[in-house]
Amino acid sequence: MTAVLVLLALTAVGTVVPAPVVALGPGPTFDTLGEVEGTPVVSAEGLPTYPTTGHLNMTTVGVTDGISTLRALGMWASGTYRLAPRWSLYPPGESTEQVTQANQQEFDGSIANAEAAALTHLRLPTRVTVGALTDGSPSAGVLEPGDEIRAVGATPVTSVQGLLDAMGTARPGQPVTLTIRRGDAAPRQVAVTPAAHPDDPARAFLGITPATSPAEGQKLTITLGDVGGPSAGLMFSLALVDKLTPGPLTGGRFVAGTGTIDAEGRVGPISGIRFKMLKAREVGAQTFLVPAANCTEAAEDAPDGLRLVRVGTLDEAVGALTTLDTGGTPAGCS
Template sequence: MSRRTSTLVAAVLLVIVVVGVGTIVRVPFVALGPGPTEDTLGVVKGTQVVAVDGLPTYPTSGHLNMTTVSVSDGLTGLQALGFWLAPDRAVVPRDTVYPPGLSNDQVDQQNAAEFSASETNAALAALQQLRLPTRATVADIVPGSAAEGHLQAGDDIVAVRGTPVSTPQQVSDALNGTTPGQTVVVTYRRAGVQADVSIVLGASQDQKKGMLGIQPGVEPITGDITISLGDIGGPSAGLMFALAVVDKLTPGELNGGKFVAGTGTIDASGTVGPIGGIPFKMRAAHDAGAVTFLVPDANCTEAAANAPDGLRLVRVTTLSSAVSALDTLNAGGSPPSCS
């Protein structure tokens, strides 16, 4: 074999090895990109995303879309390189999405819990925005917890330790000063019948006070608000859920009948918080047809630097400011902007 032939053979073998390794060996990175965007005023998989029963509702049109970020995991070296070269993707270390020490299932459970909390906060923020009285409920029971066998999902919580409660925060506050193993009396209402039950409080890893082991919810005094959106996780849809509740419970079209999208966490008081991945969320919204995008104040600088052409950015700090900004847009005015 000549030197030229041997060199060529060696080069071919090297390429085969590199390609083989690149297509088999997994790398500790994930790729982020535009994720699904869903209309919180609409129907997804046959289910109304935001359903209101037992209260007067009003017609809606247009869109109030929540937005997400897609995560591609288990990448090989060549896949990571392909995503890195793609203009609408970003490759980041895996532990920025999946913290070390947590399994994928644990991360998914955490995201699901955050999403559920965002639903509760969105409903409460909307009801407070509309000045409607509320009642605390049991949204779910933690398996194996103190409340299991005593309370059920759907119960109204009337009082804890003799203190009347009407919001999830009041349920939590009523347990201040308690310790695991302490017995407390919870007054609840089930199918219209009120009763008391004694519960021995459990422990929590991150709190010193005793825990009931329930996921508290909130509903209007009369009627029910249900938020359902499949396998979406995380807290960043809170603002758009709250706006959908407000839109359905008030006359007129909050979005002016247009395609509005946005993002932002929300707490029970209506404060809008920052989120991650806003360039991808704006791209998904723009590609779906959005003309206006609601941006948490803390994300405005990044949003302005990455906004697709033709997408109007509106700065928001609270649910009230978001409602006011949309009212201003509908009236032909100029709401606060990120530019």
């Protein structure tokens, strides 16, 4: 009788008491060529757009928090989920809200990079704008997000790299004159006194995140709520390229994928690729775009019927889809 009571007590505790772990598994997937709650995921204004077909699905990793010990064990035993220490996603001293905010900032950064990469790939005219100000930025009160930076001193600025090069001669503590345009107002000059760069005290630091934006009168919009992190960047860029060029990039295929992207179009690795592939295959994807650095891992866990395509840059991803459409064989993972 005592043993039964103990077993019942342990079962009750295992059912109620949260385990110090989170379960990672397949998360939601969204077609970047489609709509979510009636709003296009990707859209463009002031630029010619073209019809698209097929799918370009971005994939996510689902995180289940606040689970009991027994439920955690059941999820692990299913083989679909992996358990991770809760602190690995929610570090001690950081609230859930702070973690969510950090994920949102990464997501916003991935949107900016996706737009810049697509604009560069398409060779469209661009402007350099202020994407965000860092905490304690020396530009606070002078620059605002969205400001266009046209020149540093007498040096015209036409790219983010051009801005960085122009700032190369500036010194911390010495005012720099910037020519900016805010909204529809006329261009004007402002003075910013840069601080010392956190990574190199000899370098001048404006305390801004520069962004590559479309030409005046043009606008790109990427909208997808309740998703955080940077790993949708590649699929966002591909959706923009598809909508801004004639002919369907997918050839009508159901393509899914993942990968971070930087402003130059380089595709970076992600975590949880097994879960993303499982979800992609579950919803009907036939082709999955894999960051080159994830290829070995992906090849070991790929579901049956899912073709893996290796990509290291946005140019390679576009080229791979074009190769598929013309009956060729793009680079895979092995």
